[in-house]
Amino acid sequence: MSETTAAEAQETEAMTDEYNSHDLTGVLLRVKPVSRWRPSYLRALRQGDFDGWAAGALHPDDAEKFVELDATFEEIGAFTTAIMEASGEAPGKSSARSRSSRTTRKR
Numbered sequence: 001m002s003e004t005t006a007a008e009a010q011e012t013e014a015m016t017d018e019y020n021s022h023d024l025t026g027v028l029l030r031v032k033p034v035s036r037w038r039p040s041y042l043r044a045l046r047q048g049d050f051d052g053w054a055a056g057a058l059h060p061d062d063a064e065k066f067v068e069l070d071a072t073f074e075e076i077g078a079f080t081t082a083i084m085e086a087s088g089e090a091p092g093k094s095s096a097r098s099r100s101s102r103t104t105r106k107r
Contacts, residue, residue, distance in 0.1 A: 019059055020086065024079045025071050030059035034087035050076055 019030035037057055044052035054066040071079070 020083070022079060022083050022086070024066065025069055025075055027065060027069060029062040029066060029079075031062075031083050032057050034084055045080060 018032070020033060021028045022031055023029075041053050041056040044050075044056070051067055054063040058066055
C-alpha cells in the first residue's frame with residue numbers, strides 16, 4: 001500500500017463535492033457550490049467586499065490566493081459569473097420571494 005503524497009491529497013480534496021474549481025487569471029481556485037453559500041457571502045459579493053466573499057465562499061487556502069492575485073473588477077466579475085452560471089444561478093438573481101405581478105387596489 002503506497003502513501004498519498006501531499007499533492008495527491010490536495011488534488012483529491014479539490015475533486016470532492018465540497019468544492020468546484022474555477023479559473024481566475026489562469027489559477028484554479030476551489031469554490032463552494034452556490035447552494036452552500038450563506039446569505040452573508042452573497043451580500044458581501046453584491047456590496048463589493050470581495051475579500052469577505054472569498055473568505056466564506058472559497059477554500060481557505062484559495063481565499064488567500066484570491067487576495068494575492070489582486071484581480072481586476074472585470075476578472076472578478078467574469079469569475080463569479082462563471083461560478084453562478086455553472087450552478088444554474090444567474091448573476092444578480094435574488095433568491096428572495098418575488099412580488100406578485102398583480103396590483104391590488106383598496107376599495
